[in-house]
Amino acid sequence: MKLKCIAVDDEPLALELVCKYIQQTAFLDLVGKFSSAIDALAFLNKEEVQLIFMDIQMPDLSGMELARVLDGKKTSDKTRIIFATAYHQFAIEGYKVDALDYLLKPYSYEDFLNAATKAYNYFEKLENKIPNPAATPTESSPEYIFLKVEYQLVKVMLSEITHVEAYKDYVKVHLKSKPNPLLSLTSLKSMEELLPTSKFMRVHRSFIIGLDHIESVSKNVITIGTHHISVSDNYKEPFLEFMGKWMN
Numbered sequence: 001m002k003l004k005c006i007a008v009d010d011e012p013l014a015l016e017l018v019c020k021y022i023q024q025t026a027f028l029d030l031v032g033k034f035s036s037a038i039d040a041l042a043f044l045n046k047e048e049v050q051l052i053f054m055d056i057q058m059p060d061l062s063g064m065e066l067a068r069v070l071d072g073k074k075t076s077d078k079t080r081i082i083f084a085t086a087y088h089q090f091a092i093e094g095y096k097v098d099a100l101d102y103l104l105k106p107y108s109y110e111d112f113l114n115a116a117t118k119a120y121n122y123f124e125k126l127e128n129k130i131p132n133p134a135a136t137p138t139e140s141s142p143e144y145i146f147l148k149v150e151y152q153l154v155k156v157m158l159s160e161i162t163h164v165e166a167y168k169d170y171v172k173v174h175l176k177s178k179p180n181p182l183l184s185l186t187s188l189k190s191m192e193e194l195l196p197t198s199k200f201m202r203v204h205r206s207f208i209i210g211l212d213h214i215e216s217v218s219k220n221v222i223t224i225g226t227h228h229i230s231v232s233d234n235y236k237e238p239f240l241e242f243m244g245k246w247m248n
Helices: 012-023 037-044 063-072 088-096 109-127 188-194 233-247
Strands: 003-008 028-034 051-054 080-085 101-104 144-149 152-157 161-167 170-175 182-184 200-204 207-210 216-218 221-224 227-230
Touching: 003 012, 003 037, 003 109, 012 028, 012 109, 028 037, 037 051, 037 063, 051 063, 051 109, 063 080, 080 109, 101 109, 109 144, 109 188, 144 182, 161 188, 161 227, 170 188, 188 200, 188 207, 200 227, 200 233, 207 221
Parallel strands: 003 028, 003 051, 051 080, 080 101
Antiparallel strands: 144 152, 161 170, 161 207, 170 182, 200 207, 216 221, 221 227
């Protein structure tokens, strides 16, 4: 599967860089590049695009304004946005318009690929065409992710994540080897899209658990270390299905 994508940035060098990254990524197909959000909107009104890499601060129509226009068209599940900007203060606003990810300039190809793989996983799940939705476009599933913690990207091994907890505009990522969780500026929904479903499951509006770290289950309460996490009614059916397979 290839994702049709466009790049939107009024800075020529930044636009050239993101286009270069897109073209060297096997599962992305660059179908347009624009220095104006207005020109990008005109293109989107005619063509179907799955992924937009977009700056926020642009003249005439900002990236955030374009995101709101697209959200009003009810295309947010079919067209997702990854913002790329030099201003970290836009991060919270970006997640409010359900941006898939947020790249802080200057970013490396590794940062870009991590965000692009997140998008690939999202659309793979949406289409539901591949038996294992956790598979990635690479030869094997990723063993780690990068999280934005304060003003840096922190590499986190997936095997270390015991559970993820929603906390206001952030998430707390609890790790097996550390006493204190990492606080990352993202949403639980974004984390759910990023983490492979073969290893992680959402069990509550505020919690995602690492399936390998479950120690016991009693009356719909999961114990992971010293934490006790309830399984809410909305997520009970898939969890019980998982437990049925686990017990066989």
